[in-house]
Amino acid sequence: MAVSFDHRAIEKKWREKWEQNPININDGKKPKYYCLDMFPYPSGNGLHVGHWRGYVISDAWSRYKLMQGHYVIHPMGWDAFGLPAENYAIKNGVHPAISTASNVKNIKKQIQDIAAIYDWDMEVNTTDPEFFKWTQWIFVKMFKEGLAYEKEFPINWCPSCKTGLANEEVVNGRCERCGAEVTKKNLRQWMLKITKYADRLLEDLDTLDWPEKVKKMQTDWIGKSYGAEVDFGIEGRDEKITVYTTRPDTLYGATFMVLSPEHELAKSLATDETREAVENYIYEASMKSNVDRMQAKEKTGVFTGTYAINPINDQKVPIWLSDYVLADYGTGAIMCVPAHDDRDFEFAKKFGLPIVQVIAKDGVEIDPLEEAYTNAEGLVINSGEWNGMESSVLKKEAPDMIEKAGKGRRTVNYKLRDWVFSRQRYWGEPIPIIHCPHCGNVPVPEEELPLLLPEVESYQPTGTGESPLAAIDEWVNCKCPVCGADAKRETNTMPQWAGSSWYFLRYVDNHNDQELVSKEKADQYLPVDMYIGGVEHAVLHLLYSRFYTKFLYDIGAVGFEEPFHKLFNQGMITGKNGIKMSKSKGNVVSPDDLVNNYGCDSLRMYELFVGPPELDAEWDDRGIDGVNRFLRRFWTLATDSVEKNVPASKAMIKERHKLTYDVTTRLEAFSLNTVISAFMEHNNALMDIAKKEGGIDIETIEVFARLLAPFAPHIAEEVWERCGHDETIFHSEWPSYDEKLMADDSIEIPVQINGKTRAVINVAKDIDKDSAIAAGREAVSDRLAGTVVKEIYVPGKIINIVVK
RNA sequence: GCCGGCAUGUCGGAAUUGGCAGACGAGACAGACUCAAAAUCUGUUAUCCGCAAGGGUGUGUGGGUUCGAGUCCCACUGCCGGCACCA
Numbered sequence: 001m002a003v004s005f006d007h008r009a010i011e012k013k014w015r016e017k018w019e020q021n022p023i024n025i026n027d028g029k030k031p032k033y034y035c036l037d038m039f040p041y042p043s044g045n046g047l048h049v050g051h052w053r054g055y056v057i058s059d060a061w062s063r064y065k066l067m068q069g070h071y072v073i074h075p076m077g078w079d080a081f082g083l084p085a086e087n088y089a090i091k092n093g094v095h096p097a098i099s100t101a102s103n104v105k106n107i108k109k110q111i112q113d114i115a116a117i118y119d120w121d122m123e124v125n126t127t128d129p130e131f132f133k134w135t136q137w138i139f140v141k142m143f144k145e146g147l148a149y150e151k152e153f154p155i156n157w158c159p160s161c162k163t164g165l166a167n168e169e170v171v172n173g174r175c176e177r178c179g180a181e182v183t184k185k186n187l188r189q190w191m192l193k194i195t196k197y198a199d200r201l202l203e204d205l206d207t208l209d210w211p212e213k214v215k216k217m218q219t220d221w222i223g224k225s226y227g228a229e230v231d232f233g234i235e236g237r238d239e240k241i242t243v244y245t246t247r248p249d250t251l252y253g254a255t256f257m258v259l260s261p262e263h264e265l266a267k268s269l270a271t272d273e274t275r276e277a278v279e280n281y282i283y284e285a286s287m288k289s290n291v292d293r294m295q296a297k298e299k300t301g302v303f304t305g306t307y308a309i310n311p312i313n314d315q316k317v318p319i320w321l322s323d324y325v326l327a328d329y330g331t332g333a334i335m336c337v338p339a340h341d342d343r344d345f346e347f348a349k350k351f352g353l354p355i356v357q358v359i360a361k362d363g364v365e366i367d368p369l370e371e372a373y374t375n376a377e378g379l380v381i382n383s384g385e386w387n388g389m390e391s392s393v394l395k396k397e398a399p400d401m402i403e404k405a406g407k408g409r410r411t412v413n414y415k416l417r418d419w420v421f422s423r424q425r426y427w428g429e430p431i432p433i434i435h436c437p438h439c440g441n442v443p444v445p446e447e448e449l450p451l452l453l454p455e456v457e458s459y460q461p462t463g464t465g466e467s468p469l470a471a472i473d474e475w476v477n478c479k480c481p482v483c484g485a486d487a488k489r490e491t492n493t494m495p496q497w498a499g500s501s502w503y504f505l506r507y508v509d510n511h512n513d514q515e516l517v518s519k520e521k522a523d524q525y526l527p528v529d530m531y532i533g534g535v536e537h538a539v540l541h542l543l544y545s546r547f548y549t550k551f552l553y554d555i556g557a558v559g560f561e562e563p564f565h566k567l568f569n570q571g572m573i574t575g576k577n578g579i580k581m582s583k584s585k586g587n588v589v590s591p592d593d594l595v596n597n598y599g600c601d602s603l604r605m606y607e608l609f610v611g612p613p614e615l616d617a618e619w620d621d622r623g624i625d626g627v628n629r630f631l632r633r634f635w636t637l638a639t640d641s642v643e644k645n646v647p648a649s650k651a652m653i654k655e656r657h658k659l660t661y662d663v664t665t666r667l668e669a670f671s672l673n674t675v676i677s678a679f680m681e682h683n684n685a686l687m688d689i690a691k692k693e694g695g696i697d698i699e700t701i702e703v704f705a706r707l708l709a710p711f712a713p714h715i716a717e718e719v720w721e722r723c724g725h726d727e728t729i730f731h732s733e734w735p736s737y738d739e740k741l742m743a744d745d746s747i748e749i750p751v752q753i754n755g756k757t758r759a760v761i762n763v764a765k766d767i768d769k770d771s772a773i774a775a776g777r778e779a780v781s782d783r784l785a786g787t788v789v790k791e792i793y794v795p796g797k798i799i800n801i802v803v804k
Numbered sequence: 805g806c807c808g809g810c811a812u813g814u815c816g817g818a819a820u821u822g823g824c825a826g827a828c829g830a831g832a833c834a835g836a837c838u839c840a841a842a843a844u845c846u847g848u849u850a851u852c853c854g855c856a857a858g859g860g861u862g863u864g865u866g867g868g869u870u871c872g873a874g875u876c877c878c879a880c881u882g883c884c885g886g887c888a889c890c891a
Contacts, residue, residue, distance in 0.1 A: 172888080216808065217886060225890075245891060258891090299889085324889045334891045342805080343889055415890055538886085578884095609829070611816060616884090623816070626829045629844095665820090674818070677828035684828090750824040755872045757824050792871055798823045802871050 003639040005632050007599030011714045015115065023730040024062075024117045026071040032525050033070035035062040036504055036564075038533030038541070039077045039124075042103035043084060047110045048581050049589045049607070049619055050573030056607040057570055057672065058532040059116035063710035064667060066117070067734045073525055074117055075507035077124035078104050082496040083161060083177060086427035089459045096427045096459070100127060113595050114604070115713060122507040126499030127427075131506060133450035134516040135498050136432045138548065140443040141555055143433065147193045148421070150441065155420050157185035162461035163424045164189060166495065167417045168221075168540045176540075187465045190422040190431055190492060194547045198222050198414045200561075201546055210567040211614075217538045223415025228399035230335060230408035232257060232308040234269075235316060241265065241308055244330030244413055247337065248398035249391050250376070251312045252383035253358035254335035258301065258320045258347065261285035262327035269319055271305030278302055278321065285323040299324055299347045310335075311407040313384060322347065330413050338372065345372035358383050359391045419544070421495060426459045426468045428493030436480035436487040445481050453493075467491045500541050501548040504528055504563060515557075522558050531564040534572065542567070568670065571616040578618060589619050601712035602628040608711065609676040630680045631715055637687055638705070638719045641696040648697035651689050653741055655682055656700040660737035663707045679708060698723055703735045751776040752800040758783055761799075769793045777801065 026032075037058045040051065062074040078100075085096035085103075092099075104125065111118070124131050142148040156165040160180035164187055169176040194201075202222045205215045227246035234241060243257065259266050261282045270278035281302040301322035308319050317335075324343055325334055338348035339357040348355050357365055359376040366373075380389045386398075399410035422431060432444035432451045444451050454475040456468050469491040470476060480487040502516070508525040509517040517526070527549075542564070549563040574580055575587030582588065594603050605627040611617035662678035686704075690696050702723050709716035709729050720729035743765060749772065751759045759779040763772060773791050776799035777784065790802040 213808070213885085220807075220887060223887090223890065227891085243891085247891080322889095324891095326890065329890045336891085341891065343891075346889095413890075415887095535885085609816090615810090617816075620816075620830075623830055630829090632844095669820095673816095674828080677818070680828055748824085752824085752872075755823095755870095760824070790871060792823095794823060798872080800823080800871050 003635075003643075005635045007601065007714070010718045011115070011600050014714045014717050018117075018728075021728070023728050024066055024072050024074070024119065030069055030071040032073060033062075033065040033530075034073040034525060034528045035065065035530045036074075036528045036532070037076065038531070038537065039079050039500070039503060040107065041079050041082060041084070042100060042107050044088065044099065044103050045583055045588075046106055047591060048573075049591050049594070049603075050581055052114060052591050052603065053573050053607045053610075053613075054532050054534070054570045055111065055114050055116055056604045057568070057613055058530070059114060060604070060608065060672065060710040061530060061532075062117055063713065063730065064734070066730055067706070067709065067732070069733075072117065073122075073508060074119060075122035075124075076111065076116075076118040076120070077122075077503060077507065078126065079496065079500050079503070080104065080125050080127040081428045081494075081499060083425065083427070086425060086459055089427070095455075097127065110592070113591065113600060115600050122510055124503055124506050124510050126503060129450040129452055130511065130513070131503075132429045132499065133513075134506065135429050135494065135502070136444070136449050136451055137446060137516065138502060138552070139429075139494070139498075140432055140446060140449070142192060142551060143441075143443050145551075145555070147196065147551065149191055149193065150188060151191050152186065152188045154184040154186045155189055156182045157187070158182055161425070162463045164420050164422065164465075166420045166497075168419075168543070169495075185465065189420050190433075190490075192419040192421045192547075194419045194544075195414060195416055197547050197550055198224065198416050200550055201416075201543065204546070204550075204562055208562060208567070209565060211535075211569055214535065214538045214542065214567060214569065218543055221416060221539045221543065223413075225413050227411060227413065228402055228408050229331065229411045230311065230402060232311060232317075232335070234319075235307040235309060237306075239265065241319070241333050242331045242408075243333045243335045244411065245335055247340065247395065248402060248408075249380065249386070249389075249394035250337040250340050250358050251310070251335070251398070251402070252386065253337040253339050253356045254310050254312075254317060255315075255338060255354040255356055256317045256320060256336045256348070257308050258322045258325050258334055258336055258344075259304075260325040260327040260332040261321050261323055263321075263325075263332045266304075266321055269304035269306040274303060274305035278304055281321055285321075288323065299343070299350055301347060301351065303351075311405075312402075318353070320347075320351070328417065329415070339369055340373055340376045342372045342374055345369075356382055419547075421498075422490075422492035423495050424463075424465055424467045425461055425493055426453070426456060428495065429498055430469065431490045431492050431494060433490040434478060434480060434487045435490065436483065436485055438485050439480055439482045442480055442482050442487070448481075467493055469493070497541060497544045501544040502552070504531075504545070505549075505552070505558065516552075517558070519559075526558065527560050527562065528564045530566045530568065532568045532570060535569040538569075568614070570613050571611070573610070573617055573619050576618060576620075578616065581619075589621065594621070594624060598624055598628050599631075599714070601715050602631055604713075605631065605676055605711055608672040611673055613670065613672050626680075627676065630683060631712060633687065634679075634683050634704070634708070635715060635719070637683065637690060637696060638701045639722060641690065641701050642698060642719075642722050644695035646693060646695040646697055648699060649689070649693055651693070652686070652697050652700045654744070655685050655689065656703050657737045657739075657742040658682065660703060660707060660735045661739070661742055664734075664737065667710075676711070679704075679711075705729060706732055706735050747796055749776070749796070750798055751779050752798065753780060753783060753803055755800060765796065769795070772799060773801075 035058055037055055062072045066072045080100045085100050088099050089096045139148055156170050158165055158175040158180055160178045170182050173182055175182055202224055205218060225246050228248040229242050229244050231240045231242050266282055301320045304319045306319050307316040310317050336344040338344040338355045357369055360379040360381050361373045365381055377391050380386050380391055380394055386394055402408040403410055430451050430453055434442045436442050454472050456472060459468055476489050478487055478489055505517045509521040512518055545563050550561050552558045553561045579585055579587060591603060602624055606624040609627055659682040663675055666675045686696050705716045705719040706729060717729050746762050747765045748760050748762055750757045751761055761775050761779045763775055772793050786803045788801055789804050792800040
């Protein structure tokens with residue numbers, strides 16, 4: 001009687017059919033929907049169940065959009081430049097291109113197990129010359145626009161990876177990739193002027209449908225602040241020192257000044273008496289690492305012996321040096337208001353410097369202040385003509401007052417720094433620049449791109465700040481494309497972010513050798529409607545991609561400014577006790593056996609059922625039994641019902657509409673775990689009905705299958721076929737629901753006395769207030785003691801009788 | 805230190821606008837089937853008192869608003885994430 005459920009046979013059958021007759025077809029009429037996964041690095045370790053999660057989420061969403069009548073762009077590719085392949089090459093002598101290709105092959109096979117509707121004709125690989133030709137082309141364009149420039153300065157240097165790092169790649173003073181302590185190294189670097197886009201990157205966040213958390217992280221990273229620059233004269237000298245402050249309203253309280261030890265005037269401010277101490281201090285500061293500087297328990301500093309003049313009151317204020325002042329933020333010099341800043345307060349206490357309170361705390365001046373009154377707001381005091389003002393008002397007006405008096409100017413500052421873009425490693429895109437002794441830096445002519453990586457004997461990073469490419473004379477030595485003189489190639493390569501900053505533009509036109517992407521295709525298919533990936537790229541990849549897209553918009557290569565309209569960050573799948581899955585921890589769960597034992601559909605369902613998609617979830621293999629049981633019960637119910645072919649009953653129709661409502665609304669809310677719950681709950685209800693009525697009508701089974709199709713595509717397709725359909729379920733419409741058919745004739749209403757439920761009454765759904773209350777009183781009559789003060793009836797929800 | 809988020813049974817989690825807390829699943833326990841086990845099916849499963857009917861308590865802690873609070877407000881505790889001397 002019962003048709004046995006053989007997931008292997010069913011999945012194999014449909015995989016082959018979909019291969020022959022793809023279900024996601026572009027007929028040129030359907031609206032497009034671009035659903036993108038963050039493309040993976042093809043690691044030699046393969047995929048674990050955590051990688052699956054994001055891909056299942058995006059595929060279920062893509063299939064839903066497909067059934068809603070969209071042509072879905074759902075591509076996959078490989079972010080294949082980067083250190084692991086290179087480190088593998090160093091260890092084993094295998095060219096990164098070879099190990100990468102074999103990793104891509106393995107992971108592609110694993111990804112195909114998910115049965116996602118990826119369009120493999122769109123596949124891209126960042127290490128493919130056909131692709132990185134355009135990565136280099138973008139760089140050349142940026143160079144021509146003045147956005148890529150060379151600079152020598154002390155950059156973040158990872159001594160383990162032996163390469164420079166961008167600011168975004170330093171986490172708590174450590175290398176984002178390997179965790180080694182980051183040091184400073186003076187290096188000639190290629191930089192990208194991302195700071196030019198700071199305001200646009202900030203303002204356009206408002207236009208994005210992204211998690212607030214990610215927007216906030218980008219906002220904080222860009223770190224825009226408003227304030228003023230104030231020019232302080234130097235006693236006995238013509239020069240000025242300009243400071244940046246966000247609190248110009250506290251200028252009267254500036255009792256000393258501190259310069260970063262790297263400040264250009266630092267050394268020259270020393271007097272004969274202080275010279276030795278000042279030079280020692282500057283030297284010591286230069287030797288400190290980021291981590292040392294961050295973990296400093298106590299402030300250090302040295303008096304230069306020289307005084308500045310506070311322009312607001314002509315007071316002499318001593319100039320000190322201290323490494324708590326950052327050289328590369330603002331002007332590298334600050335005015336210190338110890339009464340209203342913790343750091344200045346600590347410094348003043350330690351070195352016995354004067355403290356002048358200029359904003360009254362709770363309306364009074366406190367003498368002496370026990371601690372700094374920070375983020376001060378209130379009445380301005382000890383401030384000459386400013387006395388009696390509200391600090392919040394003065395804060396807004398002071399910059400203009402200072403500017404009018406010729407003592408400074410209104411200004412803004414950003415925490416965002418330009419992007420250190422060169423890496424001293426082999427396995428990356430060569431930076432297409434030629435250094436000519438006559439012409440300076442000359443870009444490789446666009447028609448000569450891609451500039452390929454040469455073969456090397458040793459992939460070992462040199463550690464000197466040159467990449468391994470520098471050792472290959474025949475590659476390095478070239479002719480200047482402008483004047484023909486002997487010249488040398490740039491030997492640094494690009495960071496891994498270079499390819500990932502724009503790859504999503506390339507999928508839709510991946511073999512175009514004339515343009516990065518054709519205007520027609522870009523207009524037709526881009527930008528990305530839904531982007532799904534982990535939150536770890538909040539300020540790296542996602543910020544860089546926005547910057548690249550804005551640049552490409554500015555040069556007319558694309559017609560939109562923001563690459564990703566909607567962003568969804570899925571949570572991480574961890575091992576037991578929330579420990580991140582890793583080979584070294586030995587807690588990696590591979591999807592391969594699970595697919596084999598339970599089937600792709602079961603694993604897909606469980607990946608979604610494991611918890612809210614945006615939260616981390618601990619993996620527990622046992623849970624997959626639950627969804628597997630559900631699928632098998634549905635299978636049995638469906639195949640039995642097809643055989644019995646019973647007519648639809650009122651209960652079946654009601655259940656069908658309730659299911660459609662629950663699945664659709666929960667799916668729209670991206671509450672994917674509760675979508676799966678809805679399937680289980682309604683399947684249980686249908687099984688009960690089938691027990692009583694001998695089966696379920698075929699239309700209800702069909703609706704169930706259609707709703708299930710984005711999640712468990714194989715079983716849904718098989719059931720659909722058994723219901724008598726020749727064409728794929730994915731070309732059927734997404735079911736709609738009718739709220740009238742969902743509703744019960746009667747409803748249950750709890751009756752409370754003083755907020756405690758004492759009875760539940762069953763009444764007609766459109767009962768009026770008086771009848772409802774009467775029925776409620778009747779139901780709890782034996783408990784009604786005392787005087788009724790109030791009766792509350794919330795239609796269809798609750799009756800509450802308040803008794804005294 | 806600053807900024808954000810979270811806290812519900814044994815476990816993962818659910819609960820539209822404040823309206824029966826614990827849906828759905830895992831696990832456990834009991835029963836059916838079986839020589840037996842697995843699988844499957846049926847039932848029970850927040851906690852306390854009670855044979856039961858029934859009643860008390862209960863969403864990190866303490867308070868508040870409300871007829872009514874997991875949900876709103878105030879204070880606190882714990883965990884997670886971001887930034888980290890940004891003047």
